Amino acid sequence: MSKRDRKRELPPVPEALPAPAVDAHTHLDACGAKTADEVRAVVDRAQSAGVGRVVTVADDIASAEWAVEASTWDDRVFAAVALHPTRTADFGDADRGVLERLVDHPRVVAVGETGLDYYWDYSPPEPQQEAFRWHIDLAKRSGKPLMIHDREAHEDILRILDEEGAPETVVFHCFSGDGEFARRCVDAGYVLSFAGTATFRNARGVREAVALVPVEQLLVETDAPFLTPHPYRGQPNEPYCVNYTLRGIAELRGMSLEELVVATTTTAERTFGFDQA
Template sequence: MSKGDKKRELPPVPEPTPAPFVDAHTHLDACGAKTAEDVRALVDRAASAGVARVVTVADDIAAARWAVEAATWDDRVFAAVALHPTRTKDFSAADREVLTELAAHPRVVAVGETGLDYYWDYSPPEPQQEAFRWHIELAKRTGKPLMIHDREAHEDILRILDEEGAPEKVIFHCFSGDAEFAKACVAEGYVLSFAGTVTFRNAEGLRAAAELVPEGQYLVETDAPFLTPHPFRGRPNQPYCANYTLRGLAELRGMTVEELAVSVNATAERVFALDQV
């Protein structure tokens, strides 16, 4: 097998964790799922590695509609809906109407991913910030957690949350800050969700942040098909790979795999109110 072929190959399915847990943020559609059978296959594979449930997340209107439908196909799948900040340049009244309707669906457990992304230039800061404020209000209206995408926008994210008044539950998906930013988020009661990047040996600031977050304020996610954890960085990602991230985070925090799985599962159940779905 060539090096290029190896890069396109999925990582092996690892031994299951001793306790089940939730992949708090994935994109089943971007993993190639189209039908109920596709979704079931992805979630079955995840379950074989201990990842018992997943939250599939939308980044545009079509993906939001699909995520809600997919969450009705399998009881192990839940949805989050929003317009990704990089797509907010033309955020219309019709888009807002659709998202308001979808966010009320009982299988939708979060409003996201929304926030700010100053890395890409697809949408200027002004419409991103306006859309972020609208999503904050939607989360408060629905009583569902706000799932934040934050890329190179730490200060503005915290400022806008403060100005608007944050919802009761806020999740920083794929947390990307250092220890100081983590402390600021933790002080506000926000939940930090760690993806495969926390297993990267060169992510010193992020790894320091992951060590200090208190029990009950952290989750594990894949953001699949992106951000595949070490030692498979650069290869395709799927929900089952949250197993690798959880193991890496457990080692980093000095916990057993079972202890961490139980912890993040309990936090996911509480934050997403999974027992009420």
């Protein structure tokens, strides 16, 4: 098989984990699962690897509506709804109205992903920050966790959370900071969710962070179809691949795999309130 063909191929499904795990952040629609049958096929693969529940996350209004619908197709699927910060340049009342309606759905377990992204220039900082403040308020009014996208915006994220008053539960999706920033987030009571980057040998800051976060504030995710964990970096990602990330993090932290899986699943259950969805 050529290198180009390998990059298009899904990694092998690994041996099942010793306890049920949760993929705390994925994008099933971006993984190519558009229909009910396709969604079930993806979560079936995840289930075979020991990943029993997934949170599929919206990045625009259409995907928010789709995520909520998809969460009704399979009991293992839950949804998060928001407008991604890179799409906030034209965030209007109609969009807010849709999200206000969707967030009350019982299968929606978080407001996300929202936050700030200063890497891309699709939306200027001002409308991003305005939209972030609105999503913070939505999370507080709905009583659901706030799921944050933070790319090269650490200080403004913390500043705005402080100014607005953070919701009861805040999740930093795909945590990208270093150990010092992780300590600040942990001290604030926030939950840190780590993706495949935690298995990348050159991601020193992220690996330093994942080693020190208390398991009570630790989640694991794929952000599929992106950020496929080592040793399959660059290939397509799916929720079952959180299995590989858990194995890498367990080794990095010096924990047994079962201990880590049980702990992160407990954190996910407490964070998202799956039993109430």
